[in-house]
Amino acid sequence: MNEIWRDVKYAVRQLVKAPGFTMTAVLTLALGIGANAAIFTLVHAVLMRHLPVPHPEQLVRVGDEDDCCVNGGFPDKNKYSLFSYDLYVHLRDNTPEFEQLAAMQSGVGDGSVIARKQSSSSPAQPGKGEYVSGNYFAVFGVQPAAGRLLQPSDDLANAAPVVVMGYQTWERDFARDPAVVGSTFELNAHPFTVVGVAPEGFYGDRLDVSVAYYMPMAQEPVLHAASPLLHRKGSNWVYLLGRVKPGVELGPLAAKMSGALRQWLGENVEIYKTEDGKVQLGKTTTVLVPGALGIANTQEHYATGLHLLMGIAGLVLLIACANIANLVLVRGLARRAETSIRMALGASRARLIRQILTESVVLAVLGGVAGLAVAYAGARALLALAFDRGGMMPIDAAPSPVVLGFAFGISLVTGVVFGLAPAWITSHGEPAEALRGSGRSTKEGGSLVQKTLVVVQAALSLVLLVGAGLLTRSLSKLEHQDFGLQTEHRVIVHVSPQQAGYTPEQLPGLYPTMYERLKALPGVERVGMSLYTPMEGNNWGEGVTFAGRPPTGPREDTGASWVRGNPDYFDAIGQKVVKGRGITDQDTETSRGVAVVNEAFVRKFFKNGAEPIGAHFGTDGPPSVGDMEIVGVMKDVKYNNPRRPVRPMYMRPLLQKAASNQNPKGEAGSTYIGALVIQTKGSTDGMEAQVRQTLASINSNLTVLRFETFDEQIAGQFTQDRMIARLTLMFGLLALVLAAIGLYGVTAYTVARRTPEIGIRMALGAARGSVVRMVLRDALLQAGIGLAIGIPVSLICVRYVKSQLFEVSGNDVGTLAAAAGALAVAALVAGLIPARRAASTDPVKALRSE
Template structure:
């Protein structure tokens, strides 16, 4: 009966010659009437039956209701209608929706994860009052204690006297605070009074009394440091960080007012710092305690706090409103020169000439002292570009999917157009669906971003326990993800929506059309070409960074890390003075040798591949060379054997080289090559720090060049001196010589000793309960950690390159498969007329490979061009290596072949008879 009624409606329409729109409207109304009858029979009310019939057939204008009436609806109601309809359409295509959401989640999530680090390291302001008014005196992250300027004369590190002089003579600052520059290299040992626990080595920062006042902070509990705490003779006080109070003391209120032994000295905790305040700079090891500068001499035994020309302070100030920075820069530079000219260091003619160039640059300090920004700046910008390209490839993939989906919905769009829908209205509807899709993908992307950020933090800061960067999305990251989702929704949705909205109403009356041409559109092929080109660029980039990392990790360090352990210590924190360390070093050697597996015990100022360096000026006696900087280490007799450094000439440091014997030194090959003539014997030669002290050290041996602070640091002059010897020309009291304190013990064992950390802690505790392990590492892990940043960039570029390759492959597969589906009748006719299956496969593969080859043709020069911008971040990689380029091309070619072969095999299995019947 239904069939008869439906057929009669069609005959009536054609018989009376009605317009296409009228015929379609009546036909759709007939469909709605039939569906309503079925709904009523199933038990629905008449109103509900009609409503469900309308919903089943799509938006209002598609079933014959007044389109103009819909246009008169409020814009919000229209948008909500578009959203409801878009959700229904996405639900009707679960496979398409799932693939699109996953693709977008990976693209948006990768960008959001990188942005989390970018925001934390480069954009985020300190959680303080009015960060815009904060300025730093200086712009370099000089560290940590020194007595020199940059060649340009710029000063960023100050003496205590310079700070006090500037604070007294500058009224343009509301507050001017001084901050210990190198606290990360001088941990303190803390134990709570009465607690039965081993002292902990933690970060403690010495600051001026107005430190917290300068930042405009209030305490969580108790009070913060004040100017009265930072005077000589005042009771020793400290402020604890909120994180330490929460994690180590479970927010115990009794901590405020309690006594902590800091480096064995009693200190009263007067308050808890604000939550989320991690200090004046972003570090992977933020301060746990803030102590006044005046407590540094008794607590840390630092001789340079007063009456010294050593520069060791950063300075941050809060400007008063209306102060001109340019004028203030000039004033404080003149004040600095006025103060320095009175010091011994600049009393000579050469010193006065250097002093003329001395100046201070005021830099914004709202984001803190950007110690990590300079370290990660280039790599983070690179990763943002790379993740952006991945997102662009993902957008191209989604655009292709939407183009295919738009063609599948052509009949619906034709009907809507015939019933009065304007093209702009349809574009808006389709664009709404794209934005909805992007929004869902962005939400899923936040989960990817959370996991990705956790991975980034592990890669960037291996082993760190309190990195002040949270993986959970912050408001800024949420805003970034939302904006990115909206942008991508419009980016990948606009073109497909505009193309799909172009329709021919008369086609809505046709049940089928025969086509023997028409595969993928030109836009679809163009998107595939773009994906192939961009993925090649990323693959080449991944290859370059992998090559750079491989070269770094295979440098001959001239070290042996097998069965070696590094025990980092700080004798000062245990209360040892310079006159007491000799006995301590003897005990360390003796006690560690009692461990059966220990073969060598090396004691040193710092160990190889550690982020540390101490440099002295050197001049060779009888040589015309000017001052040359050379790294210097104090080492024990067994040190060279403990790290695997080989002697190439003369002898090493021996047990006979005591504090009372003639001063000697062992130098490295670069030292000899730079300061001696070829073939000249350095053994027996003398050098020192100036023309008046060139006889300070006699060279007794030469060792091979080993790598210390950075594998990239070449032509590195080094000399090694006995643990307790001091230059003959050094007339300062021994109490002022901080170089006598070592920081590392290197243990060589006969076999792997998994329990060595426990044994080391017990050995130190037996010598002195306050002598704690600052850090314990195997030598291998210490070397491995020095490549953490390069490893992070290499792994991420490889991950992004693989993701781009996968997306490009799926894109090529999708377009090829869609082309085969559209050309099914054509392929059927070809095979009916005698075409072989192999020929059909060749035709399909050839079409796909042409797109891939065009992408390669575009991608190769693009990759060569982009490589020029990243060579500064690579090690010994000056351009695109042929192996890297060929490998990337072959990888993309294999992936493209696989993507083309799957639909080609499907095309070759088409049954001609069935293909023709589908028409």
């Protein structure tokens, strides 16, 4: 240990003596290590961090798919991850292997609850509310920050309405006032007593949901009286998470639960298509997966992108290591006389290697410490890019102990990696040769290694540049594709009349009032009202049946999406009628049922030029019932996933109900609008305040859940793509700069070493141009070899980003050419500077230096 400590002090003294070298190396390493630590901060928080609860390893999730939010019928592949509440009760009561099995709402969105303290004069505020079973907190084994948590007795039909407030809401909105516990709040215009506050640091069962209010599932029919889900057996809307008893094996338990699942479905097969149910019932199953990460929907959403960024950051670190290795090697060769003297005086090669490696590790640790600052700033930037929609994420940009350990470990490995080859080469010089001097010789032990490192840098930087180019082109195509929409001078206002306390019977009086008040605002041209809007990530859909056509088979795809809208809505989003007519003011609640379909609907259901206008269709009823008549065809508009083709859709008037629909409460629930599209004649500045004031004048509970421009809503669909493309481009440019610096360093060192040779050449009549060409030829040769290696490697690596690409081929010639051109230009610039310096060599001075 004493020897190691002496080596460390000696290394520090040597680094202090060379401040230029030390600063360059530390900054280079800080960028490489800091980038990796920043991305690992997100990887650890999103993909590896367990729920902050006791013994998270005992938690088990039933199902492994992201099936949000409300689904009906049999799921894809007959594998259940989403359940109805009654099915949950059946599974809970028939699996004593669980200490507790809890249910929780699958879809928790912004503004899913509107809350206001009953004694307060402040307007109601939107928040995220989650329905949970009474044993929800018992499953996690957590303790309240104040008051008490929900109990099974709170989740009974006749129980008093109570709620648990999220800690973040308690801290942010009420300054942790203990008087909140026991007070009455109006949730969606219904009184609830706050019985407690969730513990600090507990963010629920998912990473991306910062819940404001935890509500017993028994209260769901109270808060959503128009279309309750609680005991609707055909609606799957809850996730299941439990804590198993010690010694229980998941395999046999999964088989038992699958049997209980099939038993319940067999007893309730009337809620499905009978023929289809009998065919598939024997194949229906569910799986059990570890639940330490909770409901891992966010992990699934971000996993591919984070793994890709981690790999890219690793390549940048390799390039940085190659750069530092070149610097250390040049420095070691410059000190070879000192090394030779020490060897001549008896120092062993192992001792010298250890000394040089110690210096490299000390340098790497300094780079790692500086990299923590880069990691902190980088993590904050990543969080802003990844979660820029205002969501509260339980991720701290400050490095955690795990991230600190990662940074320290990667620093040590980095120090060994970039120091090993220079240490070996420098310590294996011949003392006599070094002391004799070899200034006129062009032979140098480190030259081949240096050039090899430059070639590796060039090849890796090309790989990153190609990846960055492909992802940037893909993002551009995503953002600038034809959505079929007009977004200029339009804002989206998300509202919820249902949460404001309106019943379906009150909507015919509410909608005209909202329309007239908002239309009267200065500068407003149109006011569209709809169930949901394009590109907000929502989708309503079900199978359709046509009058006069034979029954469809159980495996025939009859699905179509649908949306409700008022006459202004479709013009407000820029969706034009191409045949027939659109929805008009005459399409009222009591008039005949009509629908306007899109072109994709016509292509799917009216083949061979069949006429869609006048056709009748229904949803759940028999084929002979056609309670919607197609009166028009509209242009295609993308509504949900921007990467997929336009879905077949039909548009319905706001208040019309389909007579054949077997779920009248669901039909009534769909008549609640979820968004307003306001088109203005000019700028939308100041519109938010006017809209909020107008809605509050109608009803103080009619609050704005979210306000954004149409462009902002669409841009929000590309947050992850934008983050990955920008970071990849940044890393690619950083790699290019590092490769250029590496090439410049090797070329400059070669020129300095060959100064006598160049002096002799020029003394013998060599022109300046020939010297420049000689130096550039060597530099461009290294870059060319890097290109030759990098192009096939890039084509191989493209397979790992194919899933992120949109309408861009992995072997895109333009991107490859642009990346190769950028590398060639960088190599030319890096080689030209030392080449011009070499051409300016004074032969007399060069020979005198010998």
